Amino acid sequence: MNEIIKKSILKELAKDQKAYFFFGHVHVAELDLANRFINTGIFNYGYAQYVSIDDSGNIKAINDTY
DSSP, rough: OOHHHHHHHHHOOOTTOOOOOOEEESSEEEEEGGGGGOOOOOOEETTTEEEETTTTOEEEEEEEEO
């Protein structure tokens, strides 16, 4: 599903644009900075996948359990 979404958004995004696209609800975490695509994953059933962006703009995918 992530690949289908990426193909769709890349058609709309100019190469020089600095936008990132964040998605959720697909439940498959992916951090693809080359294609400016981020899927936050799932936060359920004891699994926590989310994205952290620090004050410098660094983006990290976090996988944890609770």
